[in-house]
Amino acid sequence: MFDNLSDKLDKAMHVLKGHGQITEVNVAETLKEIRRALVDADVNYKIAKDFTSTVKEKALGQDVLTALKPGQLMTKLVKDELTELMGGDAEGINLSGNPSVILMSGLQGSGKTTFSGKLANYLKNKKTKKPLLVACDVYRPAAIDQLHVVGDQIGVEVFSNKEEKNPVKISEAAIAHAKANGFNVVIIDTAGRLAVDQVMMNEIAAIHKAIQPQETLFVVDSMTGQDAVNTAKAFNDVLNFDGVILTKLDGDTRGGAALSIKTVVDKPIKFIGTGEKMEAIDVFYPSRMADRILGMGDVVSLVERAQEQFDEEEARKLQKKIAKNQFGFDDFLKQIQQIKKMGNMKDLIGMIPGAGKVLKGLDIDDDAFKGIEAIIHSMTPDERTKPSIINSSRKKRISKGSGTSVQEVNQLLKQFDQMSKMMKMMQGGGGAKMMQMMNNMR
Numbered sequence: 001m002f003d004n005l006s007d008k009l010d011k012a013m014h015v016l017k018g019h020g021q022i023t024e025v026n027v028a029e030t031l032k033e034i035r036r037a038l039v040d041a042d043v044n045y046k047i048a049k050d051f052t053s054t055v056k057e058k059a060l061g062q063d064v065l066t067a068l069k070p071g072q073l074m075t076k077l078v079k080d081e082l083t084e085l086m087g088g089d090a091e092g093i094n095l096s097g098n099p100s101v102i103l104m105s106g107l108q109g110s111g112k113t114t115f116s117g118k119l120a121n122y123l124k125n126k127k128t129k130k131p132l133l134v135a136c137d138v139y140r141p142a143a144i145d146q147l148h149v150v151g152d153q154i155g156v157e158v159f160s161n162k163e164e165k166n167p168v169k170i171s172e173a174a175i176a177h178a179k180a181n182g183f184n185v186v187i188i189d190t191a192g193r194l195a196v197d198q199v200m201m202n203e204i205a206a207i208h209k210a211i212q213p214q215e216t217l218f219v220v221d222s223m224t225g226q227d228a229v230n231t232a233k234a235f236n237d238v239l240n241f242d243g244v245i246l247t248k249l250d251g252d253t254r255g256g257a258a259l260s261i262k263t264v265v266d267k268p269i270k271f272i273g274t275g276e277k278m279e280a281i282d283v284f285y286p287s288r289m290a291d292r293i294l295g296m297g298d299v300v301s302l303v304e305r306a307q308e309q310f311d312e313e314e315a316r317k318l319q320k321k322i323a324k325n326q327f328g329f330d331d332f333l334k335q336i337q338q339i340k341k342m343g344n345m346k347d348l349i350g351m352i353p354g355a356g357k358v359l360k361g362l363d364i365d366d367d368a369f370k371g372i373e374a375i376i377h378s379m380t381p382d383e384r385t386k387p388s389i390i391n392s393s394r395k396k397r398i399s400k401g402s403g404t405s406v407q408e409v410n411q412l413l414k415q416f417d418q419m420s421k422m423m424k425m426m427q428g429g430g431g432a433k434m435m436q437m438m439n440n441m442r
């Protein structure tokens with residue numbers, strides 16, 4: 001996420017390294033670099049210029065006796081300003097209505113339908129709501145089918161009517177259906193167009209006026225950079241929406257949309273989409289995002305994700321297995337699946353402070369566990385519970401079955417063996433011995 005920007009900001013801070021204090025001269029060069037980094041990330045020039053002016057004012061106004069070194073001070077000031085630029089405090093969505101009606105707006109392909117599903121899934125699982133999804137695209141039957149596929153996937157009912165060509169009527173009927181059937185949130189997915197046009201704007205304005213939603217959200221593809229900001233402005237002029245959803249932040253986006261939208265439309269970014277899966281949705285926290293941009297990671301989100309996946313019952317079972325020396329490849333596979341549920345590898349690594357810098361240039365596969373999983377899947381149940389029986393002919397068979405080399409199979413077996421020993425030791429509290437083992441593994 002925002003790798004280029006992070007890199008450039010890091011270099012900009014470097015200018016101050018070795019200087020005892022911030023002066024007009026050394027700060028000027030750093031600020032020039034910061035401005036350039038922001039403009040390169042597709043941030044509007046005026047926003048970038050205002051940004052550096054504020055940082056400069058604050059930097060020169062700081063007490064010279066501050067305990068922070070100039071580089072650290074500048075990083076803190078930039079972090080604070082980035083947070084401010086992206087919206088200050090995190091803002092939730094309004095769920096006060098009964099039902100609460102949420103209207104989705106945005107261009108075709110921005111990720112409206114996918115996000116409607118993600119939001120329904122999030123509200124159902126994390127907020128114990130009973131959501132109803134509504135398909136209001138009266139032009140493309142395929143869009144209605146797509147929402148049904150999403151609904152089936154997450155176990156949420158979808159309201160649609162392919163015969164009705166008036167989206168206002170569909171929305172009203174859906175709300176009546178929700179009231180009669182105990183749904184407390186209604187998420188309306190509307191039709192998008194390839195570009196902003198009057199017909200689409202009139203249509204969504206009419207829906208908006210008729211149903212008076214508690215929350216109108218504008219969904220935008222963050223990969224579209226400055227265009228994202230222009231589209232946001234056009235929609236906001238008509239709808240006066242409540243919040244922005246930035247999708248596809250998992251891609252190679254430069255970050256400009258995230259950094260400029262709040263200033264242009266003065267509406268908060270509420271959620272971000274970080275993948276195609278239904279779980280790839282995150283509440284947007286400006287301060288955590290600023291940390292990530294500055295390469296400081298986002299440990300809070302990482303721990304939260306781990307906690308979400310943590311199952312106490314499973315953990316207890318696992319502990320018992322480890323104690324009895326019964327931890328096998330099936331358990332290992334389960335652990336991998338849990339990690340995978342936390343998000344893609346690139347995203348997770350980006351949350352570890354400093355990791356981005358250390359692993360720079362390394363091509364981390366989205367599915368880094370593919371090879372390991374293939375190897376385990378090629379093992380027999382017996383081999384999974386008693387890896388010690390895997391002799392050389394079995395290794396050959398496993399490598400063939402998984403499309404890997406015998407060397408890779410060997411490597412996994414060795415790592416698994418060391419890991420099992422380490423786990424056993426952790427149970428027994430053999431600290432020093434474990435350190436020795438970790439050193440060996442390295």
Ligand SMILES: Nc1nc2c(ncn2[C@@H]2O[C@H](COP(=O)(O)OP(=O)(O)OP(=O)(O)O)[C@@H](O)[C@H]2O)c(=O)[nH]1
Nearest residue numbers: 108109110111112113114192247248273274275276
């Ligand atoms: N990588 C990634 N892909 C996404 C994300 N959100 C949506 N997509 C993909 O983007 C494409 C378009 O998403 P849709 O949800 O169909 O977009 P839409 O706005 O509903 O488009 P229409 O229904 O045609 O108006 C699909 O292939 C999605 O899988 C995201 O956060 N990350």
